[in-house]
Amino acid sequence: MPDIAYEQARHGSSIGQPLTRRDGILKVTGAATYAADNRPEGLLHAVMAVSRIARGRVTHLDVAAAKGHPGVVAVMTGANAPKLAQDPDAKDNPFMFRLDLLQSDQVRYAHQPIAVVIAETLEAATEGAELLAPRYAVEPARIGLDVEAPQEPEAVGAGDKTRASRGDVEAGLAEAERRIETVYETAAQYHNPLEPHAVVAQWDGDRLIVDTPSQALATAQMRLAALFGLDPKNVLVRSPFLGGGFGSKGFLFGPQVLGVMAAKLVGRPVKLVLRREQMFGPVGHRAETRQTLRLGTDASGALTALDHHTLTATSSFDDFYEPASALSRYLYAAPAVSTGHSGVRVDTGTPLFMRAPGEASGSVALEGAIDEMAEACGLDPLDFRLKNYAEAEPISGRPFSSKALRECYAQGAARFGWDKRAKAPRSMRDSAGRLVGYGVGTALFPALMMQAEARAEIRADGTGTVALGAHDMGQGAWTALAQIAADGLGIDLDRLDFQSGRSDLPNAGIAGGSAHTATAGSAIHSATSAVLAQLAELATGDERSPLYGAGNAGVFARGGRLLRRDDEGRGESFADILARAGRASVSAEGKAAPDPASREAYAMHAHGAVFAEVSVDPDFGQIRVTRLVGAFAAGRIVNPRLVTSQYYGGMIWGVSFALHETAVLDPRSGRVMNANLGEYHVPVNADVPAIEAILVEEHDPHVNPLGIKGVGEIGITGTAGAIANAVYHATGIRVRKTPITLDRLLG
Amino acid sequence: MSFSLTLTVNGETRAIDLDDPRVTILDLLRERLHLTGSKKGCDRGQCGACTVLVNGRRVNSCLALAVSLDGADVLTIEGLARGDALHPVQAAFIDHDGFQCGFCTPGQIMSAVGLIREGQAGDDPERVREGMSGNLCRCGAYIGITQAVLEAQARLASEQGEAA
Numbered sequence: 001m002p003d004i005a006y007e008q009a010r011h012g013s014s015i016g017q018p019l020t021r022r023d024g025i026l027k028v029t030g031a032a033t034y035a036a037d038n039r040p041e042g043l044l045h046a047v048m049a050v051s052r053i054a055r056g057r058v059t060h061l062d063v064a065a066a067k068g069h070p071g072v073v074a075v076m077t078g079a080n081a082p083k084l085a086q087d088p089d090a091k092d093n094p095f096m097f098r099l100d101l102l103q104s105d106q107v108r109y110a111h112q113p114i115a116v117v118i119a120e121t122l123e124a125a126t127e128g129a130e131l132l133a134p135r136y137a138v139e140p141a142r143i144g145l146d147v148e149a150p151q152e153p154e155a156v157g158a159g160d161k162t163r164a165s166r167g168d169v170e171a172g173l174a175e176a177e178r179r180i181e182t183v184y185e186t187a188a189q190y191h192n193p194l195e196p197h198a199v200v201a202q203w204d205g206d207r208l209i210v211d212t213p214s215q216a217l218a219t220a221q222m223r224l225a226a227l228f229g230l231d232p233k234n235v236l237v238r239s240p241f242l243g244g245g246f247g248s249k250g251f252l253f254g255p256q257v258l259g260v261m262a263a264k265l266v267g268r269p270v271k272l273v274l275r276r277e278q279m280f281g282p283v284g285h286r287a288e289t290r291q292t293l294r295l296g297t298d299a300s301g302a303l304t305a306l307d308h309h310t311l312t313a314t315s316s317f318d319d320f321y322e323p324a325s326a327l328s329r330y331l332y333a334a335p336a337v338s339t340g341h342s343g344v345r346v347d348t349g350t351p352l353f354m355r356a357p358g359e360a361s362g363s364v365a366l367e368g369a370i371d372e373m374a375e376a377c378g379l380d381p382l383d384f385r386l387k388n389y390a391e392a393e394p395i396s397g398r399p400f401s402s403k404a405l406r407e408c409y410a411q412g413a414a415r416f417g418w419d420k421r422a423k424a425p426r427s428m429r430d431s432a433g434r435l436v437g438y439g440v441g442t443a444l445f446p447a448l449m450m451q452a453e454a455r456a457e458i459r460a461d462g463t464g465t466v467a468l469g470a471h472d473m474g475q476g477a478w479t480a481l482a483q484i485a486a487d488g489l490g491i492d493l494d495r496l497d498f499q500s501g502r503s504d505l506p507n508a509g510i511a512g513g514s515a516h517t518a519t520a521g522s523a524i525h526s527a528t529s530a531v532l533a534q535l536a537e538l539a540t541g542d543e544r545s546p547l548y549g550a551g552n553a554g555v556f557a558r559g560g561r562l563l564r565r566d567d568e569g570r571g572e573s574f575a576d577i578l579a580r581a582g583r584a585s586v587s588a589e590g591k592a593a594p595d596p597a598s599r600e601a602y603a604m605h606a607h608g609a610v611f612a613e614v615s616v617d618p619d620f621g622q623i624r625v626t627r628l629v630g631a632f633a634a635g636r637i638v639n640p641r642l643v644t645s646q647y648y649g650g651m652i653w654g655v656s657f658a659l660h661e662t663a664v665l666d667p668r669s670g671r672v673m674n675a676n677l678g679e680y681h682v683p684v685n686a687d688v689p690a691i692e693a694i695l696v697e698e699h700d701p702h703v704n705p706l707g708i709k710g711v712g713e714i715g716i717t718g719t720a721g722a723i724a725n726a727v728y729h730a731t732g733i734r735v736r737k738t739p740i741t742l743d744r745l746l747g
Numbered sequence: 748m749s750f751s752l753t754l755t756v757n758g759e760t761r762a763i764d765l766d767d768p769r770v771t772i773l774d775l776l777r778e779r780l781h782l783t784g785s786k787k788g789c790d791r792g793q794c795g796a797c798t799v800l801v802n803g804r805r806v807n808s809c810l811a812l813a814v815s816l817d818g819a820d821v822l823t824i825e826g827l828a829r830g831d832a833l834h835p836v837q838a839a840f841i842d843h844d845g846f847q848c849g850f851c852t853p854g855q856i857m858s859a860v861g862l863i864r865e866g867q868a869g870d871d872p873e874r875v876r877e878g879m880s881g882n883l884c885r886c887g888a889y890i891g892i893t894q895a896v897l898e899a900q901a902r903l904a905s906e907q908g909e910a911a
Contacts, residue, residue: 024841027849028833028856030784030824037783045778122778123769194788194796194885195850243786243850244885276789474847474886645844645888652887677793677883684880686873688889 013558014483014493018641022493023241023478032241035211036198036273043200044073046118046262046272047125048255049132050281054110054141054347054670055316058134065131066117071124074266075132076116078102082264085229088254091318094159095219097350098318099254100282101227101261107136108317109349110671111281113254116262118270141347141670142316145290150311150342157323157358158513164329166395167336169294172305176296178376179305184293184365185737186324187662189286190672190680191354193473195243196274197283199259203267207234210260213242215250216510217469221503223252224260240501245473247353250512253283280663280675284352287313287322291365301377303334303388308366310341315350322351323358327366327717330605331444333390347670353512355653356713359445360720364657364738367441367721371728381440381725382409382418393603401602402700404633405442408609411694412631413440416611425732434615436626437730443608443632443718447700447709448515449522449594453506456489456527457587458535460578462560464489466528467499470520471511474649475712476642477520483638484521484706488528490557491574506589514606514710517638519592522704526590532557534586539577546570598702606709608632608696610651610718613689614726621742624689625655625723631694635709640695643711647693650715656683657716658723659739681739752817756780757826765813772816773797773808776823784824784853788883795882798854798861799823805861805881824853827860835902836860839895847886858882859896863903870897 026032051058063075074080081102088099100112107114117128142148156162173179193213200211208230214220217237225232242249259272274283294307308328314320325339356363374384386409392399413419421438422428428436454468466485470477482498489496499505508520536555539547539562547555547562547570555562555571563571578586613627628651637643660681664673674680693715700707720738727745728734735744750765756776763775773790776782776799785808788796792807799808800822827834836859839845846852858879868874875896876889884892 020841020844023849025833027846027852028824028837028840029828030782030853032849033783034786034850036787037777039781039783121767121770122774123767127769192885193848193850194794194883195786195848196788242848244848246885273787276791276793474849476847641844645847645886645891648890649847649887652889676791677789678791682883682885683887683889684883685889685892686876686880688876688887691890 014486015638017483017639019479019483019639020641021476021479022482034195034241034243035200035213036271038200038211040200040202040269043269043271044118044120044266045122045125046116046259046270047129048113048258048272048278049115049117049129049134050111050278051107051114052110053107053136053138056107056136056138058105058107058114059137060135061115061132066128069124069128069131071120072117072128073120074118075128076118076262076265078105080265082261084227086226094155097251099257101254101257109281109315109347111278113258113282116258118262118266143346143665143667143670145288145311145313145344147346148344150344153319153321153341153343156321156341157326160323160326163340164395165338169305169307169336169338172336173294173296176304177299179294179296180372180376181294182369182372183736184291184368186289186361186364187738188288189354189661190280190663191246191248191284192279192677192680192682193244193246193248196276196279197253197255198273199256200269200271201260201263202269203263206230208260209236211238212256213245213249214239215242215245215471215473215512217471217503218507219510220252227257237503238501239471242471242473245511246355247357247512248284250353250510255282276677277675280672281349285349285663286354286357287351289322289324289361291324293365293369295369295373297373297377301379301384301387303332305336306332306334307338312341313344313346316345316347318350320351322361324362324365326358327362327444329395330393330603331366331390331442332370332388333394337394356445356716359713360657360716363441363717364720364724367718368724368736371725382413385442396603398601398603401604401702402635402698403607404696404698405607407696408607408631408633411696412609412611412629415692415694416629418611425729430615435618435730437614437726437728439612439722439724439726439729441610441718441722441725443610443630443714445514445606445710445714445717447604447606447703448513449704450509450513450515450519451593452509452519452523453589453591454508454523454527455506455587455589456531457585458489458531458574459585460575462573462575463495463497464491465497465499466524467505468508468520468523469503469505470500470508471516472501473511475646476639477516480517480638480642481520481524485524485528488525489531491560495560514712514714518704518706518708518710521706521708522592523590525705526592527588530588530590531586534588535574535577536562538581539572542580544580545577546572602702604703606632606634606714608714608718610722612722612726614723614730616727616730616745621745623659623727623740623742626689628689628691628719630715630719631696632714633696633698634711634714635698635700635703636707637695638708643695644693646711647715648691650713651691651719652683652688653716654719655687655723657720657738662739750814752814754816755820757823768812768814770813771809772811772813775813776808782823782825786850786853788851795858796851796854798857798882800857800861803864805858824857827856836895836899839899843891843895843898844888845891845895846888851882851884855882855884855892859899862896863900870900872897
């Protein structure tokens with residue numbers, strides 16, 4: 001049955017089509033409603049006051065001054081905040097992060113919320129928050145990777161193993177003909193979706209309605225229910241559109257809960273929106289890393305050993321460790337591979353998943369080290385990668401469920417013109433005399449599957465509904481999942497009522513790990529298959545149907561009709577089948593989950609190859625990325641237009657990682673000194689070069705019933721390393737610290 | 748104290764009594780006139796999500812106090828389409844997938860309309876990129892944005908040519 005379903009979906013009329021976004025008109029007319037656009041009757045505005053110190057205690061807040069400001073309705077502090085049913089510092093599972101909800105006067109990081117001012121207008125609330133003029137008992141901030149002796153964490157990332165290895169790395173290094181040891185450092189980064197975290201909260205007795213951007217509606221609903229002691233059925237979270245997430249909206253954070261508490265305190269709806277500088281603290285970040293890599297090769301350039309160790313930082317009070325070494329478990333063939341992590345505790349907010357967590361940071365270091373090793377061997381960087389191509393997953397030894405990486409290298413290199421690369425660094429120039437460099441990086445992101453549910457229905461008028469609480473943070477769930485739904489039901493998109501973005505719909509899991517389309521899509525596929533099976537049963541068991549006797553497996557759906565597989569000329573419309581059966585509709589629920597057997601048997605990853613051209617001013621060190629070509633193989637492509645955009649976006653994040661982004665912390669105060677979008681650099685339009693993304697064909701019969709891998713995060717991997725390697729090729733200077741800024745080339 | 752001003756917003760003249768001089772034109776639009784298409788990404792003129800046209804010029808509406816704009820003509824994303832007919836820039840953004848999450852999109856589109864009216868970028872992609880660089884897109888939809896602006900510019904130029 002799964003095989004038949006796979007076939008049926010592959011030949012659907014929607015999947016594979018480069019449709020424009022179904023929410024496009026809403027978004028270009030300003031009619032798409034983001035959380036902060038909601039305005040329930042009687043709405044008040046809340047503004048957080050946040051800590052200016054990173055460690056210590058709040059000793060005084062001038063509540064009277066704030067309350068005395070015209071328009072201020074209430075000031076919420078630890079003294080009067082509503083009591084919670086759950087300790088904000090409780091941690092029942094690794095995905096439950098500790099929150100700062102005014103439970104103590106302790107300050108654990110800069111920009112920690114310390115009070116909330118609620119007022120009739122935004123202006124009054126803002127002024128009120130200023131008037132609180134907090135005083136502190138300051139303790140020295142502990143900042144940086146050298147702050148204490150590192151410890152080995154119990155787990156990294158999303159419950160990944162801290163250590164994994166195969167073979168004897170020390171022996172492999174000892175016997176190597178050539179070996180290198182190299183250290184790469186990556187900067188702390190903050191997600192900074194353009195939409196700051198926002199919440200509009202409304203209480204109606206013990207019922208709660210919350211508008212807030214969420215990559216995980218059901219998780220948010222359950223957390224709110226637990227914190228406020230509510231029946232989850234009485235908590236509705238709505239998030240039809242997110243103004244970007246990148247991981248930062250995967251969990252409900254303290255400020256969002258504070259908005260709900262404020263609404264409870266004042267007995268009126270409240271809107272709380274983070275100010276941009278408040279995005280640098282309580283809503284997650286990507287922690288800095290220092291990665292040490294040791295590689296050895298034999299005389300031919302084949303790796304004999306690869307050792308990848310990551311030192312990173314978490315907060316003083318919670319655990320999230322950037323799993324940057326994990327990539328080395330998947331990518332290059334070596335008889336001995338060792339990966340490990342260690343961490344220190346610092347006085348920042350808790351780090352979190354940020355687009356390609358682990359893979360992004362790990363990729364820039366691994367791809368740099370591979371480039372260094374290739375040079376030590378006197379080999380072209382691409383040839384070296386091909387020489388060490390993994391035919392099976394290096395540590396686990398499992399075969400890949402599919403891996404079209406060779407085709408990615410070949411198509412990308414051809415398109416880019418890699419053969420025009422001069423071998424020696426600092427030997428290419430453009431017509432203006434600028435140094436030119438070419439670099440390559442391999443892209444990889446695991447093809448994950450999570451859990452999700454969906455509901456599907458076909459009605460007697462031939463229309464259908466598919467409903468699930470999915471999340472569109474820009475990747476295009478409103479479009480791509482609807483395409484899967486329409487094909488699954490065998491109806492045209494305009495006959496489909498696709499419902500999403502609310503917690504009172506079936507739990508679609510989370511939009512994370514590049515797994516949402518695969519997971520939610522598989523749940524939709526399961527639900528629509530179950531609906532069609534019911535319809536088929538009604539038809540094939542009825543002597544009056546032209547489909548009589550065909551058997552469930554002998555029919556398929558297209559254009560609102562069930563058709564015989566062996567004779568497409570014989571079929572019957574959904575409407576006729578339901579009418580004869582006297583049914584108004586048929587409906588079913590479906591579920592998706594990873595298949596343990598196939599996950600055990602196969603290693604599952606999307607792959608790609610990214611080629612970068614940079615130009616560097618020889619006098620001033622100014623770096624421009626002038627060209628990027630990425631070729632990616634990620635299983636079935638549901639919508640090539642949207643997938644191309646995901647690759648572009650990921651590659652631009654790669655540009656940002658390599659050249660722009662860094663949170664600069666003041667080691668004395670522990671504050672982010674560039675907590676604004678003018679000084680925390682992300683690429684602007686003029687920074688973005690000519691980019692091409694090649695969609696390399698790949699069929700994967702194992703990864704999930706639809707053959708879909710993720711595309712949202714892979715683009716950042718490979719790209720940053722390719723750019724760093726191109727900068728080396730242009731200048732002959734190997735900068736092992738990102739972002740690569742001009743001072744690092746001139747020093 | 749009350750501050751009276753007159754604004755033309757999306758073609759409609761409105762008499763506005765403001766009780767607070769601290770209100771920016773962005774917050775006036777969003778919180779008091781309930782035109783929430785213009786977005787607040789930074790509130791300090793660094794991201795461009797709040798871009799509107801004031802007297803035909805691109806403005807970061809988060810940086811302008813409403814009381815300073817008495818008599819101004821303000822065009823926001825809500826006033827761009829003619830009924831169901833999208834403005835060429837809006838249509839081009841859809842065709843070229845010039846957005847993902849959509850949060851910066853109203854600002855990008857208003858900025859593009861302003862840029863095309865300024866007539867400085869023409870059909871030069873490099874100048875379009877430069878001229879659109881006051882509008883951040885964290886999703887990285889810049890390729891589509893540039894293509895959309897170029898296409899809309901060409902279409903508007905040819906329409907103007909036909910009209911003349």
